[in-house]
Amino acid sequence: MLTSRYAVAGRGVVSEAFDGDIVVLDLDSGRYFSFTDSGCALWEGLVEGVAPEALLHDGAPYTTDDIEGFVEKLVEYKLLVAVAEPANTLAPAATVEKLAQAREKPEVTVFDDLADLFLADPIHDVDEQAGWPVVNKA
Amino acid sequence: MAGSQQSLTPMEPVLRERVEAVSIDTVVDYVRRVISEARDVRCSTGVRNPVSLPGLAVDTLSFDPAITEAIGRNFVQAPSPDPAPSRMQAFIVHPGIEGVSSPLSWDVSKPCHPQRIADVLREAGLDASYFSDLDHWHLYDRTTATAVQLMRDVGHYPPWETGAPLRPFLHWHYAQTGRRLTHCGTLGIGGKGIILAGAGGSGKSGTVIAGLLHGLQSVGDDYVLLEAGSNVSAYPLFATLKQDPAGFERLRLNERLGNDLPLNWQGKHQFTIRDVSTDPVPSRLSIGALLLPHIGGSGRTEITPVGRAEAMIALAASSIYQMPGERESGFRFFGEITRRLPCFRVTLGPDPAEVAGRLGEFIQAGAA
Numbered sequence: 001m002l003t004s005r006y007a008v009a010g011r012g013v014v015s016e017a018f019d020g021d022i023v024v025l026d027l028d029s030g031r032y033f034s035f036t037d038s039g040c041a042l043w044e045g046l047v048e049g050v051a052p053e054a055l056l057h058d059g060a061p062y063t064t065d066d067i068e069g070f071v072e073k074l075v076e077y078k079l080l081v082a083v084a085e086p087a088n089t090l091a092p093a094a095t096v097e098k099l100a101q102a103r104e105k106p107e108v109t110v111f112d113d114l115a116d117l118f119l120a121d122p123i124h125d126v127d128e129q130a131g132w133p134v135v136n137k138a
Numbered sequence: 139m140a141g142s143q144q145s146l147t148p149m150e151p152v153l154r155e156r157v158e159a160v161s162i163d164t165v166v167d168y169v170r171r172v173i174s175e176a177r178d179v180r181c182s183t184g185v186r187n188p189v190s191l192p193g194l195a196v197d198t199l200s201f202d203p204a205i206t207e208a209i210g211r212n213f214v215q216a217p218s219p220d221p222a223p224s225r226m227q228a229f230i231v232h233p234g235i236e237g238v239s240s241p242l243s244w245d246v247s248k249p250c251h252p253q254r255i256a257d258v259l260r261e262a263g264l265d266a267s268y269f270s271d272l273d274h275w276h277l278y279d280r281t282t283a284t285a286v287q288l289m290r291d292v293g294h295y296p297p298w299e300t301g302a303p304l305r306p307f308l309h310w311h312y313a314q315t316g317r318r319l320t321h322c323g324t325l326g327i328g329g330k331g332i333i334l335a336g337a338g339g340s341g342k343s344g345t346v347i348a349g350l351l352h353g354l355q356s357v358g359d360d361y362v363l364l365e366a367g368s369n370v371s372a373y374p375l376f377a378t379l380k381q382d383p384a385g386f387e388r389l390r391l392n393e394r395l396g397n398d399l400p401l402n403w404q405g406k407h408q409f410t411i412r413d414v415s416t417d418p419v420p421s422r423l424s425i426g427a428l429l430l431p432h433i434g435g436s437g438r439t440e441i442t443p444v445g446r447a448e449a450m451i452a453l454a455a456s457s458i459y460q461m462p463g464e465r466e467s468g469f470r471f472f473g474e475i476t477r478r479l480p481c482f483r484v485t486l487g488p489d490p491a492e493v494a495g496r497l498g499e500f501i502q503a504g505a506a
Contacts, residue, residue: 025458
């Protein structure tokens with residue numbers, strides 16, 4: 001896992017950066033995600049194809065286990081997928097700088113507010129996996 | 139996708155004669171056929187109603203009395219724009235009108251993803267949304283700016299249609315121009331203003347109405363048109379306001395509007411800006427801040443900075459999911475709006491006059 005390359009899971013996963021914070025939205029599920037400071041920096045590196053092990057550094061506020069757990073969650077949430085191509089072994093300078101400044105362990109927070117809206121809004125009351133016009137049971 | 143389009147031409151005669159349901163293979167032809175039928179409608183019972191909106195003149199022909207009334211009541215008519223506006227023709231039709239066929243259902247044996255359908259339609263210059271319970275369609279041809287709302291019969295539309303008539307068509311048109319229908323409230327003074335974003339129950343609509351009742355202006359609640367030009371601007375589209383019975387009483391709207399106002403499908407009273415303010419609706423507000431209202435306790439209204447990520451989520455959440463299609467570009471647009479504006483949390487006090495006064499001071503002080 002630590003040497004694999006990852007990519008954004010699909011066109012339904014979009015992100016915006018604000019003052020160092022990142023908001024990721026899964027347009028299909030309606031869930032959105034935010035990260036701690038190290039999580040934001042790791043996300044930036046991972047979506048650039050950098051291997052997780054290349055995002056570890058001396059003095060980091062996280063361990064190898066932490067970064068593995070973080071990547072596992074991103075895959076579990078269907079935000080990232082492992083791809084066959086070789087990973088980059090060097091992180092962009094901006095990412096390295098953000099990692100050096102990070103003080104928190106890498107964590108992801110899931111917000112279901114959009115998902116609730118998605119289910120509550122009958123205009124879009126469809127099952128994205130089964131497809132239109134299969135109506136959600138919720 | 140190209141394969142799908144190539145298969146459409148030979149299918150068209152079949153579609154015209156026998157196909158009872160629409161699939162991704164036939165949806166482009168179906169949309170074109172319905173729009174063509176609507177454009178050829180010749181029936182004297184329809185009501186023509188011109189709607190003047192920011193940069194857009196809509197000529198509506200409606201055969202549904204309630205939607206006709208809603209079109210006449212719920213829009214804020216824009217002054218004549220300069221330069222000449224874009225034009226849209228909108229037809230609200232149902233079978234029984236000569237030349238209009240019954241709406242087809244979606245072929246549930248061939249489910250597919252909404253985004254794929256939107257892609258196929260967009261490649262053909264079309265947009266569509268479909269409400270399966272009623273076989274209710276919104277169809278739009280971007281090339282000719284022709285919009286068709288097709289329903290099974292008079293009154294066979296989802297209950298939210300009359301609050302914001304033509305909403306999908308306006309969303310599709312304005313998205314082409316880089317502007318967005320946005321689910322937010324607005325307040326302003328002297329051309330400067332704020333937008334208020336948040337989920338239901340956050341106090342957004344109550345704050346807008348409190349402001350209108352106490353001397354502030356608004357270009358709308360629920361749905362307004364936002365533009366991210368050199369400045370962020372908000373333009374009025376709909377005059378509709380809503381408030382649940384508790385808020386209605388708290389704002390003492392019963393003293394102004396009476397106790398007999400019916401509840402809409404959401405269990406809310408529905409009225410218009412004109413019912414609560416005699417001031418004309420401004421044609422534009424220059425937006426200086428994004429505020430996230432939050433119902434507080436018994437203290438005074440407080441305004442404190444909030445992170446842009448949180449503000450972005452509050453602004454984008456409902457806006458994206460209440461407009462069909464265009465989700466990713468919507469996310470980008472609201473990201474841009476959030477980046478340009480200072481963002482604040484507003485903890486609302488219990489007194490509507492105090493809330494309005496505090497927000498008025500905030501806007502006039504130039505913080506907005």
